Amino acid sequence: DVKVTQSSRYLVKRTGEKVFLECVQDMDHENMFWYRQDPGLGLRLIYFSYDVKMKEKGDIPEGYSVSREKKERFSLILESASTNQTSMYLCASSLSGRRGTSNTGELFFGEGSRLTVL
Amino acid sequence: AQRVTQPEKLLSVFKGAPVELKCNYSYSGSPELFWYVQYSRQRLQLLLRHISRESIKGFTADLNKGETSFHLKKPFAQEEDSAMYYCALKADSGGSNYKLTFGKGTLLTVNP
Numbered sequence: 001d002v003k004v005t006q007s008s009r010y011l012v013k014r015t016g017e018k019v020f021l022e023c024v025q026d027m028d029h030e031n032m033f034w035y036r037q038d039p040g041l042g043l044r045l046i047y048f049s050y051d052v053k054m055k056e057k058g059d060i061p062e063g064y065s066v067s068r069e070k071k072e073r074f075s076l077i078l079e080s081a082s083t084n085q086t087s088m089y090l091c092a093s094s095l096s097g098r099r100g101t102s103n104t105g106e107l108f109f110g111e112g113s114r115l116t117v118l
Numbered sequence: 119a120q121r122v123t124q125p126e127k128l129l130s131v132f133k134g135a136p137v138e139l140k141c142n143y144s145y146s147g148s149p150e151l152f153w154y155v156q157y158s159r160q161r162l163q164l165l166l167r168h169i170s171r172e173s174i175k176g177f178t179a180d181l182n183k184g185e186t187s188f189h190l191k192k193p194f195a196q197e198e199d200s201a202m203y204y205c206a207l208k209a210d211s212g213g214s215n216y217k218l219t220f221g222k223g224t225l226l227t228v229n230p
Binding site: 031033035040041042043044045048050058059090092096105106107109110111112 | 124127150152154161162163164167204208215216217218219220221222223
C-alpha cells in the first residue's frame with residue numbers, strides 16, 4: 001500500500017511566521033504535488049515536482065515555495081504566513097510515465113494538514 | 119487551459135434513489151478523467167477512471183466527448199455513499215509528465 005505521510009495534522013501559526021509543511025511518500029514515486037482544499041473552491045494546485053530538485057508552479061503559487069531535496073520528501077514553505085492561507089493542505093504522489101509502465105494518473109493523497117493562521 | 123466544472127455543490131437523495139453527479143470539462147487535448155471521493159475523516163482516494171470503464175461500488179461514469187461530460191451515476195444510492203466527490207482531468211505537462219485539475223466538488227448526502 002502506498003503511504004503518503006504529512007508530518008503535521010494540525011498547526012496554528014501567527015501572521016508573518018515561516019511555516020514548513022512536510023510530506024513523505026514510501027513508494028518511490030517520481031511525482032509529488034501540493035494542493036490546498038477549501039470549501040466551495042475544491043482542490044487547487046500550488047506546486048508540483050517531477051523529480052528531485054525540480055519544481056513547477058501550479059495554479060496558485062503566490063505566497064508559497066517548495067523544496068524537493070530527496071525523492072521521497074516534498075516540503076511546502078510559507079515564507080510569511082497570512083490569514084488567507086488558512087486552509088487544509090493536501091500532499092499527493094504518483095508514478096511517472098517515464099518508467100515505461102502504464103501511466104495511470106492516479107494520485108495517492110496524505111491525510112492533510114490543517115493550517116490556521118491567526 | 120483546462121477546466122473542470124461540477125455545477126452542484128450539494129446533492130441530497132434518499133436511500134435507494136438514483137444519483138447522478140455532473141462533471142463537465144474543457145481541454146484542448148485528449149482527455150483522461152477521474153472521479154475521486156473523500157469520505158468523512160478519510161483521505162481523498164481514487165474512485166474510478168474513464169479509461170478502465172469499470173464499475174466501482176456500483177458507480178459508473180461514461181466519457182461523452184461530444185458533450186464534454188463525465189457524469190458519475192449510481193442506480194440505487196446507499197447511505198455509505200455520502201461523501202465529497204471530485205471530478206478530475208489529467209492534463210499533460212510535457213513529455214510523460216502530467217498534473218490533475220480538480221473540480222470544486224459535490225457533497226452527496228444520502229438520507230435514510
